[in-house]
Amino acid sequence: MSNRFQRIRVKICGLTREADIDAAVAAGADALGFVLWPGSKRAIDEARLAELAARVPAFVTRVGLFVDQEATLIERASAHLDLLQFHGDESPAFCTSFGRPWIKALRMRDGLDLPAMADAYQEAQALLLDAYRPGVPGGTGETFDWSRIPASLAKPVILAGGLTPANVAEAIRTVRPFAVDVSGGVERSPGIKIPERIDDFLRQVFLAQSTDFLDKT
Numbered sequence: 001m002s003n004r005f006q007r008i009r010v011k012i013c014g015l016t017r018e019a020d021i022d023a024a025v026a027a028g029a030d031a032l033g034f035v036l037w038p039g040s041k042r043a044i045d046e047a048r049l050a051e052l053a054a055r056v057p058a059f060v061t062r063v064g065l066f067v068d069q070e071a072t073l074i075e076r077a078s079a080h081l082d083l084l085q086f087h088g089d090e091s092p093a094f095c096t097s098f099g100r101p102w103i104k105a106l107r108m109r110d111g112l113d114l115p116a117m118a119d120a121y122q123e124a125q126a127l128l129l130d131a132y133r134p135g136v137p138g139g140t141g142e143t144f145d146w147s148r149i150p151a152s153l154a155k156p157v158i159l160a161g162g163l164t165p166a167n168v169a170e171a172i173r174t175v176r177p178f179a180v181d182v183s184g185g186v187e188r189s190p191g192i193k194i195p196e197r198i199d200d201f202l203r204q205v206f207l208a209q210s211t212d213f214l215d216k217t
């Protein structure tokens with residue numbers, strides 16, 4: 001029997017408080033997202049990023065979210081980050097210019113050509129697929145039609161958008177993503193997480209893939 005089992009990674013996004021970092025890490029999150037875009041209700045500034053990032057233990061990835069922001073700010077923030085997440089209209093060349101690992105968020109508007117985007121953003125570590133709402137760059141709390149994601153794409157898929165403890169297992173079975181990403185689905189209000197809901201989200205991810213693993217052995 002093979003023990004090769006690709007575990008689905010989990011990112012908890014929009015963190016603003018030490019207690020929520022501790023809760024996400026205790027629950028087993030692989031990555032934590034910090035929104036550096038000042039237009040967000042979950043935004044933190046660079047000084048707060050430095051404080052929060054220092055709280056994150058080794059082997060948990062610190063991800064910074066940006067929306068069409070100045071290169072100088074991204075460079076400074078990078079000192080506290082392991083991975084950059086671009087949510088705007090950043091070009092592949094811009095995303096690569098920081099010399100840091102990065103992912104590109106794509107909002108699933110009608111007509112989006114995912115294979116073409118995977119080709120264009122081929123230096124990305126992964127594509128994060130999120131719901132599309134005009135004028136809102138991310139964190140909408142809305143799902144999209146998961147069947148629009150091709151079964152095979154040239155880049156790993158991080159599924160985002162409206163995930164909750166109640167729907168994440170179905171999302172995993174439908175999309176079979178590399179990772180899942182949640183913000184609003186584990187919150188009381190923007191930036192304020194609910195530890196029990198983070199636990200429940202991680203538990204549902206674990207159960208979904210355990211069932212899948214047992215089905216295959």
Ligand SMILES: O=C(O)c1ccccc1NCC(=O)[C@H](O)[C@H](O)COP(=O)(O)O
Pocket residue numbers: 013014033035037040041042065067087130137138139140141142160161162163181182183184185
């Ligand atoms: O959270 C925000 O306010 C935000 C603002 C601008 C760009 C991105 C933003 N968030 C992105 C995310 O948190 C993730 O993509 C998230 O998993 C999706 O959010 P949600 O639908 O609330 O789970």
